[in-house]
Amino acid sequence: MRLFKCWNSDITVNHDIMVMFAEDEEDAKNQICEARSKDECFRDWLLYDSCLDEIIKDLHGKCEVFEHLAKGNIDEFAKAVYRAIDLKLWTVEEYFVDKYSVVFACYESFLDDVESCQVVSVPENVFDYKDYIYRALAERLAEEEHFRNFVSDAAVNMTFAEQFWHDEKGYVFEEFELDIRGDIYCKFNWDIHEANNYIEKCFVNNVKEFFQEPQYADIFLEHVKNYDPNVEPDFSEEFYIFIAKKLIEEGKYTSYQIEQVTVI
Known part of the structure; x- marks a missing residue:
């Protein structure tokens, strides 16, 4: 498994930055769609606030996604719409870490850019994870x-x-x-x-x-x-x-x- 950090072009909440293990970049994108298509705001827009003409226009001809809706599969429909419309707003970047390390995503209380989430890789022989993570974050902050x-x-x-x-x-x-x-x-x-x-x-x-x-x-x-x-x-x-x-x-x-x- 490979480690990826992915972020939306408009970062306002934790889910706009995702750190994950995935087989490849395509798998990482699938995980983004899986998670974000279940987001309450996205579902409300898709199922209640949007109109059919608006969705069709945003799909740019990819109307085959409505096959999921015809079969009553709302989850797959939402996932397909998110992939077709919103996934292009995401950046996917691979991180290289030791395969034996333990990886943590550290989200700041206020998110406004990609640096608001720090990835810290903790060696397997470290037992006090929290102290190691705080030290790593402090070293980065101290340079600013x-x-x-x-x-x-x-x-x-x-x-x-x-x-x-x-x-x-x-x-x-x-x-x-x-x-x-x-x-x-x-x-x-x-x-x-x-x-x-x-x-x-x-x-x-x-x-x-x-x-x-x-x-x-x-x-x-x-x-x-x-x-x-x-x-x-x-x-x-x-x-x-x-x-x-x-x-x-x-x-x-x-x-x-x-x-x-x-x-x-």
């Missing part, structure tokens, strides 16, 4: 420029650093003005110096709790303290990977639905 910018930007909102500016009541700034929360000022009798000391202490403690490894925590705290947007940070690959893996595991930057790919 937008993720590195997210990590290195020291702004108090819309960045990696944002999650550390909180106390037991939540985000320490007002959501829109980005001024210190009113109850924090009140807590320190409107002493700005004491309020700033408090939120900075929260930040440091949260950073240390996240990283757990003092070395990484110190690196990030030093970076924020001396932040210069015009200077690229000297973060190691492992530093980015550590952050990416933890954020993936916690579902904070992106989350994945992980499914093992099996032979049907």
Whole structure:
């Protein structure tokens, strides 16, 4: 069996990207038609919302598919119509993996392109599949420029650093003005110096709790303290990977639905 990744030109849901084992490309296409022709939206369009003239026009003369309908075989009719009309929108690409590995399809919570589904092949001698998969996903994410910018930007909102500016009541700034929360000022009798000391202490403690490894925590705290947007940070690959893996595991930057790919 060979491994294929297939995707629709319009990706909005998990079924628009399929990872499967198949004998060949034609078998992969058959599996696409088998699965997608049972989709509720497609069936509703085919059986209730479309008109006969519309279907005939889209079939481009392939009216033999109506033989299935005449025999009362709705499943085969739907499959044939999907193949004739919608299959052309799909791309089928073969992946080469070790035949002894275990393959997983990892779907991001928000799908918008083919990269929203990652294929991870786990060697047969690995027992902790999940940790291996998260590490593989983190390594890929850590290479992306937008993720590195997210990590290195020291702004108090819309960045990696944002999650550390909180106390037991939540985000320490007002959501829109980005001024210190009113109850924090009140807590320190409107002493700005004491309020700033408090939120900075929260930040440091949260950073240390996240990283757990003092070395990484110190690196990030030093970076924020001396932040210069015009200077690229000297973060190691492992530093980015550590952050990416933890954020993936916690579902904070992106989350994945992980499914093992099996032979049907």
